[in-house]
Amino acid sequence: MSVDATAFRAAFPALQRYHWLDTPGSPPMPQPVAQALTQAVAQMLSGDFDWLQIDARPLRVRRDLAHLHGVDEADVALLSSVAEAAATVAGSLPPGTVLVPAGEFRSALLPWRVLDQQRNPTVLVEAEPGQSLSQALAAKVGVDTALVAVSSVLSSDGLLVDLQHLRAVTGAVGAQLFVDATQSFGVLGPAVADLRPDYLAVHGYKWMLCPRGAAWMVVRPDRQAQLRPLAPGWKSTSWPYGYFGPVDQLAAGAHQLDTQTAWLPWVGAGAAVQLHASLDPRAVRTHCLTLADRLRAGLRELGLSIPGDGQRVPAAGSSTDGSHIVVATSDDERLDPQLLEERGVRALCTPARLRLGVHYFNDESDVDAVLRAVRDSLKTRVR
Numbered sequence: 001m002s003v004d005a006t007a008f009r010a011a012f013p014a015l016q017r018y019h020w021l022d023t024p025g026s027p028p029m030p031q032p033v034a035q036a037l038t039q040a041v042a043q044m045l046s047g048d049f050d051w052l053q054i055d056a057r058p059l060r061v062r063r064d065l066a067h068l069h070g071v072d073e074a075d076v077a078l079l080s081s082v083a084e085a086a087a088t089v090a091g092s093l094p095p096g097t098v099l100v101p102a103g104e105f106r107s108a109l110l111p112w113r114v115l116d117q118q119r120n121p122t123v124l125v126e127a128e129p130g131q132s133l134s135q136a137l138a139a140k141v142g143v144d145t146a147l148v149a150v151s152s153v154l155s156s157d158g159l160l161v162d163l164q165h166l167r168a169v170t171g172a173v174g175a176q177l178f179v180d181a182t183q184s185f186g187v188l189g190p191a192v193a194d195l196r197p198d199y200l201a202v203h204g205y206k207w208m209l210c211p212r213g214a215a216w217m218v219v220r221p222d223r224q225a226q227l228r229p230l231a232p233g234w235k236s237t238s239w240p241y242g243y244f245g246p247v248d249q250l251a252a253g254a255h256q257l258d259t260q261t262a263w264l265p266w267v268g269a270g271a272a273v274q275l276h277a278s279l280d281p282r283a284v285r286t287h288c289l290t291l292a293d294r295l296r297a298g299l300r301e302l303g304l305s306i307p308g309d310g311q312r313v314p315a316a317g318s319s320t321d322g323s324h325i326v327v328a329t330s331d332d333e334r335l336d337p338q339l340l341e342e343r344g345v346r347a348l349c350t351p352a353r354l355r356l357g358v359h360y361f362n363d364e365s366d367v368d369a370v371l372r373a374v375r376d377s378l379k380t381r382v383r
């Protein structure tokens with residue numbers, strides 16, 4: 001029996017005080033993650049802990065992550081940031097062009113940009129008017145393309161990228177696809193089995209509810225032999241780690257790409273990943289998209305603009321419909337961040353722009369509270 005939305009919500013004490021729609025920035029911490037961390041710290045404080053046990057914790061999390069992604073354990077590398085994931089791929093990239101959205105999150109952009117630009121020119125792609133980002137990227141893919149790097153959902157505008165289309169286009173010319181799923185995995189996927197990206201990187205501190213510092217990358221088996229560890233060390237060897245063991249014995253599969261995992265983030269990640277494993281992914285998706293649709297409809301009704309609205313672009317990825325991240329703009333800058341704060345709404349808000357992210361822990365009371373606060377701020381705020 002999976003945990004339902006009401007029981008899930010009850011695991012977040014912060015939700016008794018806040019309408020939390022800022023998960024694209026950071027979610028509140030769920031109780032089981034706090035308990036796991038508190039227990040580990042208490043054991044460290046009292047001395048009743050076994051460092052070897054804590055050190056082995058990430059290996060268990062790798063198993064659970066592999067299960068969530070529907071891949072083999074050997075396909076998952078444990079890292080501490082998306083920047084590390086991208087830099088690992090960048091370090092072993094064949095010659096050729098890298099295509100990346102100009103507005104891409106910098107951790108999935110700069111690792112390509114600092115490469116030798118004669119060998120791997122990085123093209124920053126922007127959509128033309130009437131074109132979706134996915135179409136703009138796809139239009140630039142050619143035989144000289146080494147890699148397309150893109151986030152599944154951009155936190156800046158909530159726009160969905162048409163990953164299936166990009167997979168088909170890159171696959172046709174033998175180019176690689178790097179997907180940063182930090183802003184979607186935990187709510188929307190994508191499912192590795194359906195997409196078959198070459199690389200899928202996730203930093204777990206957003207929708208996956210892990211502490212910051214627990215990140216991972218799923219590496220397709222046929223790409224594993226091409227990659228080299230970014231910073232080889234004891235974690236690049238197999239368990240029990242080769243502290244002083246034979247040299248030249250890297251672990252098999254994607255394990256050899258592991259970076260030096262920090263203890264506490266992975267203690268928390270273990271609890272967070274188990275919490276996710278107790279949920280029904282279809283129920284999570286439907287719940288979040290239904291609430292996000294309600295938010296979008298309400299914000300439109302209040303006269304705000306939603307990026308992607310009004311574009312005559314047929315392909316998926318042209319609008320935020322179907323995204324759990326809702327961005328709305330006020331042309332005359334009449335949003336009132338302070339009023340939202342006073343009403344307990346946690347969101348990214350400026351007078352011109354509001355960003356809201358819907359997780360499974362949100363409910364209709366959150367949507368209603370935001371819409372009421374926006375309505376009142378539009379009524380009262382004078383420029």
Ligand SMILES: Cc1ncc(COP(=O)(O)O)c(C=O)c1O
Binds near residue numbers: 024080084107108
């Ligand atoms: C799309 C995306 N990727 C990655 C990150 C985090 O990057 P890193 O793991 O390098 O800290 C964020 C944080 O906001 C993000 O929005």
